[in-house]
Amino acid sequence: MTVFFGVFLLTLLLIVAIAMVRTDNLFVAVMLGGIFSLLMATIFFLLDAPDVALTEAAVGAGVSTVLYLAALALTAEREKIHTVHQIKALVVVTTTALLVIFATFDNVQFGDPTAPVHVHVGPWYLENTQRYMDIPNVVTAILGSFRGYDTLGELFVVFTAGIGVLFLLGARPKKDTEAAETLIPQQSETSEGLRNYLIPRLTGRLLVPIILLFGLYVQFHGEYSPGGGFQAGAIIATGIILYALLEGEAAALRVVPQWMLMALMAGGALLYGMVGIVGMLLGGQFLDYSVLADNPVVGQQVGILLIELGVGMTVSGVLLSIFHAFAARDKY
Amino acid sequence: MYYVVVIATFATMGLALVRALLGPSVYDRVLAVNMFGTKTVLVLIVIAFLYGRPDFLDLAMAYALINFVGVLAVLVFFRTRAQREPTETKGKD
């Protein structure tokens, strides 16, 4: 039966994907992108990957929809129909697809427990996580400790994106350099959010603390259930974005000011790095958490908690900074 | 019995998708997206029980919350759009 669930969802996914490419209304494409992401997340859930599903939902349906919309508000809603290189595109794409499909002709085993993927490195984690760090969520264990260096890299990818967007959008368009001073009152007028809509505002205000609370739960419960720093950061950022949508940019910036966002961004990255360096100073390797406490298992748990906190801080800081950077810009 | 619910919900997801693809107005599409979101939450709940992993309800909770933010973001977008260019949002898709 599960088989058919998968087939059905994949079919819907492909339909949505085609519709996203075909529509000339970018706004519709972005909304279908939300559906795409929910479908993808459900498929991940069916494939036993709840952590990934949570991330995909938080990122795809939440953050990336908001970012796309913010960018659309600054650019154009409609695509001009002008298809370039159609033949070239079809040739390249078909070649790639044939190459990919060619690979399946050699008894690739999916789902087979004896396939090479499932016998070499993967099972080792399942067998040894309990012994080394005694936390139930193996995904968090690998993410935090066994491959903690990857996660450090991931954190810095997000950090780079944040730096990049702040840097790019820090530039003022040339034509209204002199109008820059008048820009500020204009934007506070247009970004007052849904102030006049009573019901969404009431419900929203009720939900903001709940979302934040839920984010904290995901953050600190990541060792026991799906979730962790990245998901938590995205959810917390979504909560504050909701507040900004309801009450306006200015209000959200009063609650979480710009300097605090910068501090979160840099602080999270520093926290992660510090955990690594402290491990080194205490005689271990870089990012070795076993030395953080007398008992190596406790040390691992402390380390994972701290680095997840670092990831959560940076991610929420970066996503909010990016959102504000987009939202604070008036249409040129 | 869970299967019946899953199938019904899947069918509804398909119908919501039809509405999202047909439009005709953007509001219809927003409606479809919202509907799709709630249906996904239901499917997740049922599948969590079907697979015997009720601890994964966190996911459904996250979906319920995030979907709302997405829909509200769309509405705020409409509102700013309407203020800037009053003619544009009126048109059909």
Added chain:
Amino acid sequence: MSLLLDVFSWVLLSLGGVFVFIGGLGAVRMPDLYTRMHAASLTDTIGSILIIVGVMLQAGASLATLKLLMILIFLLLTSPTATNALASAALISGTLPKKATPYGKDAS
């Protein structure tokens, strides 16, 4: 007793499934935005209530039930709110219910 609970929950679940499906049909078949919204949202809420309560009965008294209750509350809060916001946004933008427009002109 447990048999009774079981039967009751199955009834709720299947009713919920039926409602959800009808809502979906309504969202596709209804003639204009507002009626579609009506079909979608009304059955959305009742369908969700029935299914989640049905699952709750299966779960018994546990953490899962608490989570389900919270999900139900969220859904009941967010879904009508979203519909309301959507309706007012549509109305402000000038979309009118079908009947209110002159014959032959579709305003949706």
Added chain:
Amino acid sequence: MDWLGVYYYWAFAALLMIGFYAVIAKSNLIKKLIGLSMFQSAVFLLYITMGKIDDGTAPIYHEGVSQQIFSNPLPQVLILTAIVVGISTVALGLGIIVRIQEEYGSIEEHEILGIDER
């Protein structure tokens, strides 16, 4: 499961195609970016599919779970990282697009090329 696994794999190939096509053939920059993230999503699907074991369950220990087969956690970890990379790329791409719109007044590739040639 065998043919289903292959179906998942082919869905990955199809999604890859759709996204890649949008990247190459569309002139609108936002559309290109949407295609790009679809292209990346296809790869996520590939990895998660290969991590699944038949009759397995998510690699999280829980009291009520009696099953002893857990799906492979490693691809999931990799994809968590890859999703983050994807959203970072999208955010940066959108930033660049907004700047392009400000400088050129258009986000259509063919128009932008035309503006610079003049």
Added chain:
Amino acid sequence: MSAWAQHLPALQVGVPLLTTPIIVLLRPHGLAWAAATLTSCFTFFIAVMLTLAVLDGQQVQYSMGGWPAPHGIALSVDAFSAILLLIVTGASTVALLAARQIVNAEIEASRQPLFYTAWLLALAGFVGILVSADAFNIFVFMEISSLASYVLIAGGSDRRALPAVFKYLVMGTIGATFYLIGIGLIYLMTGTLNLADMEVRIREVSDQKPILVAAGFITIGLALKAAVFPLHLWLPNAYTYAPVPVTVFLAACSTKVSLYLLLRFDFFLFQPNLLNHNIQFSYFIMPLAILAILAASSLAMIERNLKRLLAYSSIAQVGYILLGASLVSLIGLTASVIHMFNHALAKAALFLCVACLATRCVNLRIDSLRGVAKQMPWTMAAFLLAGLSLIGVPGTAGFISKWYLITAALDEGLLGVGLIVVVAAGSLMAVYYLWRVIEVAYFDKTNEGTKIVGEAPLGILVVCWLVVLSNYYFGLAPWLSTTLSSAAAQILLGQVP
């Protein structure tokens, strides 16, 4: 000190990476530049230490987090990565030393800390790729370096940088995703991500189609990022419209790092294990390399913008590097690796001269450089000397790599003669396109109405001459580069050095 020596591979990445959050917060004027330059110098110092350790014959290995190799992430440094580490950290330091005035002129003070942060992130990304021994970890650092490079390129005041960088973003992401697909397929068949472990386990499955497809995806993806000829489309505009210091930095190392990965995967992983990969690789790469040399050089000959001319020249040089590799011989590979080093020297010197010119000239069209040698004699002299190195005149670093390349080609018999003709033709074309600049600068009369401009600021000029002279140092005393290169070639061919 010895306790720290074991941590060197981790510090190599950790130092630039972990300084970035601090630099973001450095508001005062100039402090961000100073901090970034210091960090870059320190990174260079670590790279030198690592190189010394490698020359000493040590196996530099490091397990991140204390988890042993296939389960945790391992770092390893060998001669091949050491020579690239020297190039990358050296180029970054040199470019940063020269960057200050130009960046002050182009970027507002409030955004400068962000710019230098992105710079260090790019550096950390490149370095992270070079020291990593884990296929997926390489992807992560590749993305750090790419995202940071996009930011750097878009940083200047020229608006044409924006569409160029968007194109780079799209093509770079496609390249990285192709790489990810390839790694996924290999992981599917071997179950491991560690390169050394992969090399062992791939033998059993080397005849299966997923591995072949994976080899294809990885090669194409990396070729896209390395701007191998038909996939080079993103490069000319990106280099042309980027701020000049960024061009110095990226021209010297960005494509080199991708080439490093390409060679490492193709030789270390696929070459010894895949049936007939040898022949396929040669037949696939060699024509591309020849095309790259000829086509890109011809484009450079007709190009009017100095920066784009040099960018096309870079694409041609990628051709030389691949040509050496496609011979699949020890000398050929040595030529490849040594050319990476020498080309980085020559191109960094040339772009530094461009940086000098950029401080005084309004635009970098060749027409507008008429008679500039009278006003900027030192800059143009440096340009001339660096140009000689690019062409490969005896006594320069460029000559060493051409020499190795020709020696390698001579081993190939008749085919080799053809290759020598190509190399000679490429060099002649280089003479022509560089001569155009020299001619205009030295022998044309100054444009009427052009303001009298003086020599470039001393700071940049000194850095520029330093690099030019090092071209001659490594041309006359090529011990370091040849030792490292031949060791690298031996590693790539699987021979114990």
